[in-house]
Amino acid sequence: MPCEKGLNREVDTEAAEVVRRIFRDYAAGLSPRKIAATLNVEGVPSPSGGKWNDATIRGNAKKRDGMLRNEAYVAGIVYGRNSFSYDPDTGNRISRPASEEHHIMFGEAPELAIIEDDLWNAVQDRPERTHATYAGKTAPLNDSHRARYLLNGIVKCGCCGGGFTLVGKERYGCYRHKTRGSQECDNRRTITRDKLEARVLARLRSGLMTAEFAEQFAGEVARIMGARASAVAPARKALESKLAKLETAIERLLDRLERGKTHPMRSSHASRAVRPSAPH
Missing domain, CATH: 3.90.1750.20 (Putative Large Serine Recombinase; Chain B, Domain 2)
Structure with missing residues (x-):
């Protein structure tokens, strides 16, 4: 300007x-x-x-x-x-x-x-x-901006619902408060990365190691396995039908082979019948 x-x-x-x-x-x-x-x-x-x-x-x-x-x-x-x-x-x-x-x-x-x-x-x-x-290099640059820390991108501010990100050296704080000011969010509190990660991991451990969660987890696994079984049932039925047809065909082929062994002369005559004649 x-x-x-x-x-x-x-x-x-x-x-x-x-x-x-x-x-x-x-x-x-x-x-x-x-x-x-x-x-x-x-x-x-x-x-x-x-x-x-x-x-x-x-x-x-x-x-x-x-x-x-x-x-x-x-x-x-x-x-x-x-x-x-x-x-x-x-x-x-x-x-x-x-x-x-x-x-x-x-x-x-x-x-x-x-x-x-x-x-x-x-x-x-x-x-x-x-x-x-x-x-x-032909490799993509994804590694250069991939999240470096455990909680990057998944923590939210409890006041405004915005991102709770690294706003200083090793400290998490409200992204909206930092970038837009108090008119968007008045949450000025920050917490060190190590302390926040330790609290989240401790809460996860205490929440997962309960009988209620184990029962819920087992029920969800049973539901998923049941859904998969229902999805593959038609395909399995079709394969079983095809297998039965193949087994029947094999049995018939074996019967024919067995009958051929019990009548060697018939087999010999049949061989001569299809043998090409010698040139005159």
């Missing part, structure tokens, strides 16, 4: 909060795809005004683009890193990395910084590790 100081940029406070949220979510372990999907569900517009996608957030490691690598968020201004052109057939803009490093210009604009250094550094470590691990 235009600015009186000569730099053609200034901070959009509403968009800046979206950027901060994306950085916090990514640092907490969410994948770019999950972050984009959440923003779309909530109706938050992307920088272009349309839908979010994970590439907008993640960017390209070689081109050093994407929101997570945008140095403007920490006061760094970079010109000439990528060159842009338009495809004459599709009209789409195409970006390519600069061919020579000396064409890239760097500057600083502290007034534009919207991300704290600690958060920026924490976020940069993850895409660099992902790129170093998977670049040039």
